[in-house]
Amino acid sequence: MKYTILLFGSLSDVCQNNKLQINNTKIENTNDLVIYLETKYPELKHKNYKISVNQKIITTNTNLDTNSEIALLPPFAGG
Amino acid sequence: MKTLVQGPLNEEKINVIINNKPDLQAGGHCIFWGQVRNDIKNEQKVVSIEYSAYDEMVEKESNKIKQEILEKYNDVRSVEIYHSKGEVKAGENSLYVKISAGHRIQAFESIQECVNLIKKRLPIWKKENLSDGTYIWTE
Numbered sequence: 502m503k504y505t506i507l508l509f510g511s512l513s514d515v516c517q518n519n520k521l522q523i524n525n526t527k528i529e530n531t532n533d534l535v536i537y538l539e540t541k542y543p544e545l546k547h548k549n550y551k552i553s554v555n556q557k558i559i560t561t562n563t564n565l566d567t568n569s570e571i572a573l574l575p576p577f578a579g580g
Numbered sequence: 581m582k583t584l585v586q587g588p589l590n591e592e593k594i595n596v597i598i599n600n601k602p603d604l605q606a607g608g609h610c611i612f613w614g615q616v617r618n619d620i621k622n623e624q625k626v627v628s629i630e631y632s633a634y635d636e637m638v639e640k641e642s643n644k645i646k647q648e649i650l651e652k653y654n655d656v657r658s659v660e661i662y663h664s665k666g667e668v669k670a671g672e673n674s675l676y677v678k679i680s681a682g683h684r685i686q687a688f689e690s691i692q693e694c695v696n697l698i699k700k701r702l703p704i705w706k707k708e709n710l711s712d713g714t715y716i717w718t719e
Contacts, residue, residue: 537711579705
């Protein structure tokens, strides 16, 4: 499936982009996605981040589809 | 009104965007300004902060925070939140929160909670630009 992943803060430096397009039939859920991304970008393993799907932060493995809006969110630092 | 505003938040800009309709039942207004500090990092001065944000999520979450404050504090009459996006220099303001209440006590209490919720829940990131041209992400 084809996914678009938004990257924010320092993660855009790690992946050298603020948006990734992935076309991979083996990725069906957020756990698959994390394994894929951390293999491709090993520095991500050392980063603290959360995942949001459709603008909601998820805490458990979540199924994805091509319409899912996926984002990797490092710790917030507003103010 | 949207929470995210491009660039620094000075009084002139705020006066244009805030709700200026007088509320004759409000007995107190608490205002919090967040300002960029010229901290020393890696032996260099912070000259500016570049704010980036997950725009749509900021707007949703900001509205939720406003609603939560209004529900929790029955004397609070309005909550306004504005946050900079883009570059803000040291000494300039990046956050403006205004809470109007019938009386002072809830205005004081709720603005502290509101600012804490903003820092905790709004998906905003800052890149501190240092005087030697390097930068640091705040995490």
